[in-house]
Amino acid sequence: MADLKKLIIKENTKTLSKSTPEERFWKKFKFAAAVKEFGAVSHLSFSQDAPYYYTVTSGTKVNVYSVKTNTVHQSISRFKKTAYSGCIRRDGKLVVAGSEDNSIQVFEVGTRSILRQLTGHVRPCHVTQFDQSDTHLLSAGDDKTLRCWDLPTGEEVLCMTGHDDYIRSAATVAMCPDTWFSGSYDHTVKMWDKRSGECTL
Secondary structure: OOOOOHHHHOOOOOOOOOOOHHHHHHHHOOOOOOOOOOOOEEEEOOOOOOOOEEEEEEOOOEEEEEOOOOEEEEEEOOOHHHEEEEEEOOOOOEEEEEEOOOOOEEEEEOOEEEEEOOOOOOOOEEEEOOOOOOOEEEEEOOOOEEEEEEEEOOOOEEEOOOOOOOOEEEEEEOOOEEEEEEEEOOOOOOEEEEEEEEEEO
């Protein structure tokens, strides 16, 4: 019987990289942060400038969150009934929101104090938004009207009518500050000229 020769096992001298460039790229991403509210979330809004706050409208309050920490920076709960469409101005200093009690309130984020309380809608106000000038407010609601408000004076500037049912959405146009859009339960989208108050589409 032939003598058996011992098998020599050569170790791999090359050390494999712990991770590939692609793995390192994907590891930079973190799990998405979840914000838990106690009621149904009806509206979200983000400020475009630092410190980049965002608002979450839920039930009878509007929470202002910090993007850096994903924690509540301020909680605005001065609503007698359900709050709607809490919208933060792009500089992050003011918040406007409509309500089930037909009113519109403007708050200062730093102090949570009410700066303006606007009345004019005769049904719940579901849509509020700052326009591109930051000095005018857009509002709309179940009374089928789209309204423009002057923020410094708190006066109603314009009331536009033309929808046959509740208005539940509206938007301003960054490239054309005098153009507003509104959407309604009457299955129509209308374009408005803020200067004349007329529906142009």
